[in-house]
Amino acid sequence: MWSEKYRPDRLSTMVGNEDSRLRLYRWLQGWTPGTKPTLLLGPPGTGKTTSAYLLGKELGYRVAGINASDVRTKKALEEKLGPLLENKGLFGESFLLFLDEVDGLHGRTDFGGGEFINDLIKESKYPLTMAANAEDVDVIRSLAKRSEIIRFYPLSHRQEELYLRRILAREEVVVDENLFSQVISKSRGDMRAAINSVQHLPELKGNKKESVPVRDQELSLRELIEKLGPTKDCEEIRSLLRRCTEHSPVVKLRTIYRGVTSGKMDESLRIDVLQQLADLDGLTFQSEFQRKFGLRRYFDTLLARTIFPIRTQIRYHEYDEIPWPVLQRIWNHGRVFRKVANKMGRLSVCSTRKTMAYSLPYFVFEFGNDKKRAEDIAKALEFDEGDVKVFEKESQSLRKR
Numbered sequence: 001m002w003s004e005k006y007r008p009d010r011l012s013t014m015v016g017n018e019d020s021r022l023r024l025y026r027w028l029q030g031w032t033p034g035t036k037p038t039l040l041l042g043p044p045g046t047g048k049t050t051s052a053y054l055l056g057k058e059l060g061y062r063v064a065g066i067n068a069s070d071v072r073t074k075k076a077l078e079e080k081l082g083p084l085l086e087n088k089g090l091f092g093e094s095f096l097l098f099l100d101e102v103d104g105l106h107g108r109t110d111f112g113g114g115e116f117i118n119d120l121i122k123e124s125k126y127p128l129t130m131a132a133n134a135e136d137v138d139v140i141r142s143l144a145k146r147s148e149i150i151r152f153y154p155l156s157h158r159q160e161e162l163y164l165r166r167i168l169a170r171e172e173v174v175v176d177e178n179l180f181s182q183v184i185s186k187s188r189g190d191m192r193a194a195i196n197s198v199q200h201l202p203e204l205k206g207n208k209k210e211s212v213p214v215r216d217q218e219l220s221l222r223e224l225i226e227k228l229g230p231t232k233d234c235e236e237i238r239s240l241l242r243r244c245t246e247h248s249p250v251v252k253l254r255t256i257y258r259g260v261t262s263g264k265m266d267e268s269l270r271i272d273v274l275q276q277l278a279d280l281d282g283l284t285f286q287s288e289f290q291r292k293f294g295l296r297r298y299f300d301t302l303l304a305r306t307i308f309p310i311r312t313q314i315r316y317h318e319y320d321e322i323p324w325p326v327l328q329r330i331w332n333h334g335r336v337f338r339k340v341a342n343k344m345g346r347l348s349v350c351s352t353r354k355t356m357a358y359s360l361p362y363f364v365f366e367f368g369n370d371k372k373r374a375e376d377i378a379k380a381l382e383f384d385e386g387d388v389k390v391f392e393k394e395s396q397s398l399r400k401r
Contacts, residue, residue: 002199003192006167011054014047015163015191016155018248021051023150028059028096028127037121037128039102039143041135042152045190048131049100051152056096061127065098068105068130074116081120095126103132105139121146154189162243163191164198175201219243221255225316228307237304237311249284249299253277256307259314269310275353276306282338336390343381368395 008014011021020040027038040048049065056063066080081097102117120128121143130147132140161184168175179201187194219227224244231237244252260273280302283295307314341355344363348355367374368391378388 001196002167002171003195006195008050008054011051011058012248012251014050014054016159017042017047017051017152020150020152021047021055024051024055024129025059027148027150028055028061028129031127033125035127036146036148037124037130038150039140039147040129040131040150040152041140042133043154043188043190044133045187045192045194046152046154047191048152049098052096052098052100052129052131056098061094061096063096063098064126065100068099068102068117077116097124097126097128099128099130101132102130102143103134103137103140117143118146155191156189157184160184160187160189160191160194164194167195168198173203175203221247221251222316224252225255225259225314228311228314231308231311234301234304234308237308238300241300241303249296249303252303253280253284255316256303256314259316260307260310263310263313263315265310265313273306273310278353280306333390333394336387340381340383340387364391364394367391 011025014021020042024038024040027035040052042048053063053065055061064081066077068077097120099117105117117130117139130143134140135144164180164184175198180198183194183197183201187197219240221244224240227240228237231240241252247255257274257277260270260277263270280299283299283302337356337360338352340363341352341360344350344359345352345355348359350359363377367377374391377383378391381387383391
């Protein structure tokens with residue numbers, strides 16, 4: 001089945017519901033005993049189950065998952081999860097408990113299953129996440145009061161179309177465009193159902209690859225960089241950026257940044273472009289973490305205008321994908337440093353960029369060199385506990401060099 005063959009193997013390869021997946025990621029990353037469980041609500045095929053399994057895998061958890069609608073009785077649930085709840089995993093393993101389709105436990109079909117889940121919420125020593133398709137049932141209303149709700153929404157027709165065309169291109173299959181459009185309109189955002197329906201459409205004969213419109217084909221990051229050179233205007237670059245639907249603005253920005261730093265160009269021009277990229281990084285921060293989602297519509301346009309003058313000088317830079325935990329730590333440290341540099345800049349009437357370049361490294365070094373000095377710095381700049389930890393780690397790293 002294509003739905004299994006093309007099931008995402010990483011969170012970054014999933015389509016749609018980026019905000020929901022980010023909330024789920026933050027929840028598991030910051031989980032401690034006593035933290036509320038999460039309840040993933042949304043129609044079938046929106047990525048709830050896949051998100052839970054991939055998140056557990058990427059953060060180093062073994063996912064202990066069961067379908068609650070298949071195991072309805074309290075006794076059956078205890079048999080499935082009891083040994084895990086009573087003992088720690090072998091070799092200190094961490095588990096993520098995942099109960100799928102908990103909305104199946106309601107009315108006469110619930111033989112103590114709902115009671116077991118409520119007890120599990122109180123006593124579990126492992127993170128617990130649940131998923132449900134329907135929310136207008138008693139068991140979900142009860143669980144919602146004790147859980148953090150994360151909603152998953154149907155994919156847009158455009159997201160479905162691009163993803164399905166990519167699958168057809170890889171399979172070298174051509175289908176009737178009218179039937180293809182009907183599949184998308186009838187799927188109602190259920191990607192799994194759409195993939196299964198497209199797989200069973202009658203195949204057309206002829207030149208398969210030419211039948212998939214070039215303007216709709218997904219671009220890889222390498223292809224994006226390679227196609228920048230011949231472009232004639234910003235609008236053409238924006239169209240290329242929009243075809244990279246599999247990658248978030250942060251990933252696009254990181255790729256362009258590496259391309260600018262590794263390309264051959266005038267240094268003053270490089271500095272100007274890097275400063276504009278830094279400003280765009282601030283825009284993505286506001287969009288992702290301050291929930292100003294309306295800013296996203298401007299990202300591709302602004303990035304296109306930034307790179308148009310140097311489009312022929314950007315080079316694709318191959319790299320190994322950074323693990324999510326490491327990447328998250330890098331981002332966290334960067335946000336702390338920008339925040340602190342902004343405070344220092346206001347106090348010294350200096351730009352944040354110059355503060356980051358000239359003053360901040362000295363303060364980081366001094367932070368680990370003199371305990372009294374570190375306390376004075378933390379007090380003057382109103383550090384919270386997280387800021388102190390970041391400065392201590394970076395100071396230790398500097399002294400080892």
